[in-house]
Amino acid sequence: MEAKDFVKKFFAGLFFIACVVMIAGVVFLLGLERGIAQPKFPMHLLFNRVGGLQVGAAVRISGVTVGTVSDISFTEEPVNGREVRVDINILEKFRKQAGKSVNFSIINEGVLGEKMVEITTSSEYHREDLSQLVTGDDPLDVQNLAETFGDSAIALSESAKMIESMVGEIQDISGTTRRLLNRIEQRLIDGTLFKVF
Numbered sequence: 267m268e269a270k271d272f273v274k275k276f277f278a279g280l281f282f283i284a285c286v287v288m289i290a291g292v293v294f295l296l297g298l299e300r301g302i303a304q305p306k307f308p309m310h311l312l313f314n315r316v317g318g319l320q321v322g323a324a325v326r327i328s329g330v331t332v333g334t335v336s337d338i339s340f341t342e343e344p345v346n347g348r349e350v351r352v353d354i355n356i357l358e359k360f361r362k363q364a365g366k367s368v369n370f371s372i373i374n375e376g377v378l379g380e381k382m383v384e385i386t387t388s389s390e391y392h393r394e395d396l397s398q399l400v401t402g403d404d405p406l407d408v409q410n411l412a413e414t415f416g417d418s419a420i421a422l423s424e425s426a427k428m429i430e431s432m433v434g435e436i437q438d439i440s441g442t443t444r445r446l447l448n449r450i451e452q453r454l455i456d457g458t459l460f461k462v463f
Contacts, residue, residue: 306333306355311370311402312341312348319372319381323383327367327385332360335383346401354383365393370402397416 316338325333333356341349356364361456383402393400 276286305358307358307361307364307396308336309354309364309396310357311352311354312345312399313350313352313372314348315403316350316352317372317381317404318379319352319383323380324382325356325385326382327360327363328388330360332356332385333388339419345399348401351399352383352402361396363387364396366391367393367400370400372402372404378394 312372319335319338321338323335324331325335333354335352336355337351337353339351341351341352343349364385366387366389367385368391371384371386372381373384374380375382395399
């Protein structure tokens with residue numbers, strides 16, 4: 267009976283080791299796909315606010331994932347009026363495309379609204395030093411947008427009231443002018459327009 271127990275334990279241990287090796291293999295393959303083992307270079311971006319951007323978020327150029335956000339921190343003192351520093355790691359094979367970068371912005375990714383860094387490039391531009399701090403565009407703030415729309419709606423409502431008031435005044439002036447012209451016309455017909463007495 268001991269031999270049967272030994273065989274069961276042996277195959278259970280073998281099964282456990284096989285599962286651990288398979289999980290490690292899947293993690294390794296996913297890591298290779300995400301570029302964990304590939305060489306990278308850093309870039310440093312400055313923002314006023316990041317709107318929920320997280321470490322590990324994707325960095326894309328023309329929709330192609332070229333790297334990830336590696337760190338988000340505050341600068342000692344504001345630089346160009348911005349104090350949130352976002353460090354990104356870009357795969358070395360995309361260095362040429364990153365050198366053409368003209369604009370860095372934080373945008374929503376997908377329906378759930380996860381944030382990511384989008385890099386806009388131009389073939390006419392070449393960035394010499396990719397390690398320098400670069401100023402990025404802040405994400406669209408929905409609350410600020412709602413406040414702007416609210417202020418616009420109030421201003422539009424006030425403008426509509428002013429226009430309504432002006433239309434009323436124009437109608438009053440039009441009525442007065444019509445009565446005056448009718449009197450002048452009647453005096454012309456009666457021949458009494460130039461008579462004083």
